[in-house]
Amino acid sequence: MTAPDGGAKPALRDDLLEPEVNHDPYPFFARLREEDPVHYSEAHRGWLVSRYDDVAAALVDPRLSSDRVRPLLEKLPEERRRTAGPVMELISEWMVVTDPPAHTRLRKLATKAFHPRKFVAMEGRIRELVDQSIDEFVASGERDLVAGIAFPLPATVISELIGAPIEDAERFKDWSQDLALVAFGAGGEVRADRHARAEASIEEMLDYFGDLIESERRQPGGGNLIADLVAGDDDDVLSDEEIKGMCALFLFAGHETTTTTITSAVKLLIENPDQMEILRGDPKAAGKTVEEVLRVEGAIKVLHRWVIEDVELRGKRIEAGERVLLLPAAANRDPEKFVDPDRFDITRSPNPHLGFGKGIHACIGAMLARIEMRVAVAAIVERLPGLRFAEPEPTFEWAPSLAARALTTLEVEHDA
Ligand code: HEM
Structure with missing residues (x-):
């Protein structure tokens, strides 16, 4: 391969977790797309697409x-299965890691609650809630916008939607972090x-x-997410275990991303x-701003899939059992x-980005997330x-993560 200046291009390094690539993956992505x-x-x-x-x-x-957790769970050594058991079992039932027909059923019942x-x-x-956290942010002189404003909001919103008393919102934040620790496998250093x-x-x-x-079963009609999940629809209801799993998924999937x-x-x-x-x-341009952020700096870098039937993609044969x-x-x-894809342009229209995915697993919380983000950014x-x-x-610290694109802190100043 020859570079435009005549020099040889370095070989394509393809480890997304390499610190330089994790910090700024976009030059690497550009080379992948082209070469x-x-x-x-x-x-x-696995295959990078x-x-x-x-x-x-x-x-x-x-x-x-998308059924990618259960096969791993089945391969876990007995000992590890016993310790990680209940939580891994829970995660393996999440609709985001199931295929039809299991997914179709869970998605239908979840859609009713969403x-x-x-929203x-x-x-x-x-x-x-946003105004409150901005008041506290200004009064405290706090500089980290993540800790002060961006982190507390989604967990508080989901706790209220689920129907938890306001004083328990703090616990949702801790649970969400612990859930991420387990769901992401939490690397060797933990x-x-x-x-x-x-x-x-x-x-x-x-x-x-x-x-x-x-408590919803004892006194039905709570008017919250749990009430909708408990009620089910005309033909089907979720078990208590499934409802618990779904609430955990909503908290996990909607927190760090937002x-x-x-x-x-x-x-x-x-x-x-x-x-x-x-x-x-x-x-009013806040809505389009959020769409453009999802495009140029989306929260999800990678979506995993397992190939269950051979496919051919741009002349490459990918066999059943391989990972994409x-x-x-x-x-x-x-x-x-x-057009001009690296430019951040909040007037861009149309903007058919894939930040919320696409197809049967497309983000079910997209509307809620859009409202939270639009209100917060404005x-x-x-x-x-x-x-x-x-x-x-600040030197921007991006969480070392294969799937997520997340700044760990963002120190700002202002004249408020
Ligand atoms: C900016 C915020 C968010 C982003 C970028 C985002 C992104 C995504 C993406 C890319 C997927 C597709 C996953 C796949 O195809 O494997 C997804 C699915 C999902 N998201 Fe979100 N999400 C966000 C917020 C939320 C919120 C607020 C909730 C709920 C409260 C939520 C709940 C879910 C659920 C349950 C799924 C699985 C849907 C299914 O499997 O049918 N997300 N999200």
Whole structure:
């Protein structure tokens, strides 16, 4: 391979967890799209798929299965299965890691609980929660926007939707972090006792959901998410275990992703003062701003699938039993699909990004997330004039993660 300047290009490094790539994956994604859009990665023992059309098609291809936790669970040594057992069992039942017909059933019952009306009705309350955390952020002199504003919001919102008393919102934040520790496998550096503590805390969370379910059964009509899940539909109901699992999934799937996107929105707006100006002049542009953030700095870099029937992709034969890593973060910057794809442009329209996935597993919480993010981003920009990076300019720390694109902190200053 020869570079445009005549020099030899370095070989394509393909480990997404390499610190340099984790910090800024986009040059690597650009090379993948151009040089080897369906690339076998030794590091990940799977196929990296990076072009928009391929990722979009793969997300609706039934030969690519989402059932990816149960096979791992079945391979776990007996000893590990006993310790990780109940939590891994729970995760393996999540609809996000099931295929039809199990997925179809769970999704139908969950959709009933995720009625858009509910979220629209909650917008005022979300605004109140955002205003409250901005008040506290300003009064405390706190600089980290993640800890002060972006992190607390989604867990509080989901705890209220589930029907938990307000004083328990704090516990949801802890549970969510512990859930991430277990669901993401929590790497080697995490000590075993921390892992075990996380599992104990998740057991506590499941008992807590169990109590809410019981109280809904005793006195039906709570009007919250648990009530909808308990009620089921005309032909089917969820078991208590399934309801607990679903609540845990909603907390897990909706927390870090929403936090991250709010944080990335603020980072991108500070880096692009012209776009910040547009938004300050037209707060209604917050919705489109959020879509553009989901495109250029989406919270999910990788979506895993297992091939269950041989497929051919751009001339490459991928066999049943192999793993595919779909890269929405690469697809969303594909120049074949988006003009000037690396440019952050909050007026971009249309913006058919894949930040919420596509097909049967497309994010069920997208509407709720969009409201939370739109309200938060608009309020942050409106209420924190002179918003800028703290001095000295922070070195941005991206969580070392294969799947997630998440800033761990974002230190800012403002003139409020
Ligand atoms: C910015 C915020 C969010 C982003 C970027 C995001 C992204 C995604 C993506 C990419 C998927 C597809 C997964 C796949 O195909 O394997 C997904 C699925 C899902 N999301 Fe979200 N999500 C967000 C917020 C939320 C929220 C707030 C909730 C719930 C409260 C939620 C609940 C779910 C669930 C339950 C699924 C699985 C759906 C299924 O398997 O049918 N998400 N999300």
